Amino acid sequence: MKKPKYEGINPLDRLHPGEPYFFIRAQDKLSVEAVRHYSHLLQEEANKAAGREEDELGESLQLQSIEVIHFAHKFLDWQEEHPDKVKLPD
Numbered sequence: 275m276k277k278p279k280y281e282g283i284n285p286l287d288r289l290h291p292g293e294p295y296f297f298i299r300a301q302d303k304l305s306v307e308a309v310r311h312y313s314h315l316l317q318e319e320a321n322k323a324a325g326r327e328e329d330e331l332g333e334s335l336q337l338q339s340i341e342v343i344h345f346a347h348k349f350l351d352w353q354e355e356h357p358d359k360v361k362l363p364d
Contacts, residue, residue, distance in 0.1 A: 300349040303362050309349060313342040 289295060298305045316339035323332035353360045 300352040301356075301359050301361060303353075303360050306346050306349045306353065309342060309346040313339045313346060316342060 286295070298308055302308075316335050320332045320335035320339060323329075323335060
């Protein structure tokens with residue numbers, strides 16, 4: 275099994291000059307669902323790749339989906355441990 279995509283590196287170091295990015299923190303009350311939804315989108319694309327017999331791409335997307343859903347669980351755990359810090363964006 276491949277290691278997680280960004281294990282041991284700062285993903286911000288991989289940005290192209292001027293490339294915009296979006297940052298979600300666990301303190302954001304909406305973050306768990308946003309991260310879960312992204313995991314589902316990755317899974318849908320993995321299924322499409324598998325249907326096209328693009329096995330390597332499908333496997334990569336599947337692993338990313340699993341990695342992302344683990345982050346959703348981490349966010350939820352953090353929110354449950356720190357309810358006083360969870361808030362809507364301001």
